[in-house]
Amino acid sequence: MIFKNIRVKNFKGLKDISTPLSDFTCVIGENNAGKSTFIQALLLFIKGTKLTQDDFFDKDKDIFIFVEIDNIKKKDLELIDEIHRDKLEKNIDFDEKGIGSFRLVRRYSHVDYSSKLKNIKFVPKEKKFEKKEIDNLLKSKKGDELISTLKSNYAEIDDEKIDKLKTQKAAKELIEEYINTLSKDDLIEKDVPLDTGIDNSIKALFPEPIYIPAVKDLSDDMKTKDSASFGKLLNILLDVIEDDLNEAKSVFEVLRTNLNKIYDDNGKLISDKRLEKVKRIENTIQRNLNQTFKNVSIDLEVPPPEIKTILSTANIIANDGVKGPIQNKGDGFKRAITFSILRSYVELSHSEGWQKDKEQFKQKDRFLFLFEEPELYLHPKAQNILFEALSKISANHQMIVSTHSPLFFSSDATKTFIKIKKVDDGEKSYSKTLHIDLTEISNKDKFQLISFETSNHAFFSDRVVLVEGDTELIVLPHISKIIDSRYDFKNNSINLVKINGKGSFKRYKDFFKKFDLDIYFVADLDVLLDGFEKLEPSDEIKKVHSELLSIVNEKVVSIDVKPLPTRKYKDKLLKNNSKSIYEQIKDARSDDDKEKVLELLDELFSFEQKKIELVILQDKENEFNDVVLKKRELLKLLRKENIFVLESGDIESYYPEGIVSDDKPTQGQKYCEIIDSKEKLFEEYSKIDEQKIEFELIFEQIFA
Secondary structure, three states: OEEEEEEEEEEOOEEEEEEEOOOEEEEEOOOOOOHHHHHHHHHHHHHOOOOOHHHEOOOOOOEEEEEEEEEEEHHHHHHOOHHHHHHHHHOOEEOOOOEEEEEEEEEEOOOOOOEEEEEEEEEEOOHHHOHHHHHHHHOOOOHHHHHHHHHHHOOOOOHHHHHOOOOHHHHHHHHHHHHOOOOHHHEEEEEEEOOOOHHHHHHHHOOEEEEEOOOOOOHHHHOOOOOOHHHHHHHHHHHHHHHHHHHHOOOHHHHHHHHOOEEOOOOOEEEOOOOHHHHHHHHHHHHHHHOOOOOOEEEEEOOOOOHHHHHHHOEEEEEOOOEEEHHHOOHHHHHHHHHHHHHHHHHHHOOOOOHHHHHHOOOOOOEEEEEEOOOOOOOHHHHHHHHHHHHHHOOOOEEEEEOOOHHHOOOOOOOEEEEEEEEOOOOOOEEEEEEEOOOOOOHHHHHHOOOHHHHHHHHHOOEEEEEOOHHHHHHHHHHHHHHOOOOOHHHOOEEEEEOOOHHHHHHHHHHHHOOOOEEEEEEOHHHHOOOHHHHOOOHHHHHHHHHHHHHHHHHHHHOOOOOOOHHHHHHHHOOHHHHHHHHHHHHHHHOOOHHHHHHHHHHHOHHHHHHHHHHHHHOOOOOOHHHHHHHHHHHHHHHHOOEEEOOOOOHHHHOOOOOOOOOHHHHHHHHHHHOOOHHHHHHHOOEEEOOEEHHHHHHHHHOO
16 A cells, blocks of 8 residues: 555644655655654554644644545555455445545644544535434434435435335435435545544554654664664564564573674673574675765674564664664764665565565554655765665655755656645745656656756756756856846856757756746847747747748848858858758759759758857848847746847957857856956946846846
8 A cells, every 4th residue: 555645734844744755765856845754643643643833833723634534445454454345345446457546634623632543535515424424313213204214305316216125224225225326516535534443453554654853862763662763664674573583482592692792791702603694694794884974884683582572672783893782872873874784675575595585574553654755964975875775675665755965866766756845925925846757758867967067956946947958057146146246146046057969958947837937038149040939939029029030131232241160160051951952952962843842951051040140140240230130029028038139249259359269168268257247347338128128137037
């Protein structure tokens, strides 16, 4: 079974949020956005721990935690007490394959802060069909009085069926039969009480939660009691050896030597006759731990006397210069131990020699892992290793993690992303959630778009500015800070993202839109000639764009442009579409279609035409006032769509004379050295609109 959907109302900062869950759910967002509260809500749904007044967003309303449970199999119901099993099964909707689902809500009273589990069902709108009303109405009724009562209160039910009734039980079954025929228009969704006793019994159906919070002091959670997360983690591994100890139950001294190294009073090792599997568990944890803490040794201690309690009281003694239990060690060390155990579970459960014991990894034990910031204290390589381990564990146990690490971003392993943002409506801030579905993203985009850098921007930005190349990453932040010290990309949740050419604009835009980001685009002027449609312009913008190109085309014949260097011609003619045009020319020649040949030749060398058109659009000689006016009209409309087309061409067109280098990044750095003040910046560029230079208009809008 799996928790498929969750809705939380009125719990701390979660005023009302709803989102799907999956095998591996990754919760992202800034600090204090509500990630921990979201994970705690799942824990509360299972545990029902009593709350305080401070846990209520609105102290005059109840807290609701709705969960849809899916993929329930008939075999799962064997975990429920037999006396409640049949009653519970009636509340579960099973499909033709025998897979069931149902919805529950834990409702916390704002009066006494206690909770109850309830079932979410579609029930009749009319109050007379409620169970309580039916019970009161039929109470003590029998014979003719029972039939008369039914006919007068439930005229919708066939009289002939009512006349055949003998008992109250049969009457209630007849009413229930009628309720099942009602249409959706006659029903309302409502939480209804579970039958007596099921509230507690149903918990056996839930997975066992293992909660590891992102706190500074993990001591309470690291205790090795069976009720603590650390003990549960260790037991996942140790359960596999329980049957190997059956013969030793009556001889605890033998049991002690089977499980522990034997030391004398001075701490000197006397013997090590432990089971090989115990050694292997310890050695595997040791080896994985040493990838993070190289000079540390550990001992696994399992105290007697009872086998039942032995595994649940297991402890790990660490020797990092001072020998002692791990709960006395640092936070980083404790989390490293925790995740070393998880990796060991993955490694050992799939290793040769342990496969025969696979069933002993207690398949009936189902865990819900709730990890806050598992990357804490781990360097990037260790984070990658941990992410792989958690991915494998999620194949058998549902995994929900909150994280600040883009290394946990994967469209394959992580099925669901939930972004939590804080909203301030002027009265009281609250959280909202965004479900991010990347299952439909193409393999090409998985490879090209999902990277550490891009994921980092998607996780932690409020806005992204898409740019075409490296130079913009250097020059634009420099210009913005010169214009206004507040326009500092580093001190705002605004990031520049290089997309390697305007052709990728739509792909990156669609990707970042999934994360509910404001998206801006700084483009070279030639986007008006090539790739303009990828900007997804409005009809008004298309109209002005068409008018501009018409004016430009009228000027083309009057311009004498120097031919491109030979190397440039070669680059242009090696493009894939040029090869296609060349093949079409050969076909046209074989058909002796001279008109078609000339048409295709014009198309083949269309880049020359575009070069002339770009010269006119740039208008460096101030010859075409009508072009400038229409161009600025178009650029103003584009700015309203958060698209900033550089009026003068590309970013290099704004450099003063004397900047020469073999590579663009070096040119950009030289520009930053020369234009080092607001005065120099404003000397370079003329005001174009609203008596402001072009870059003022751009950055005022981005940082608004």
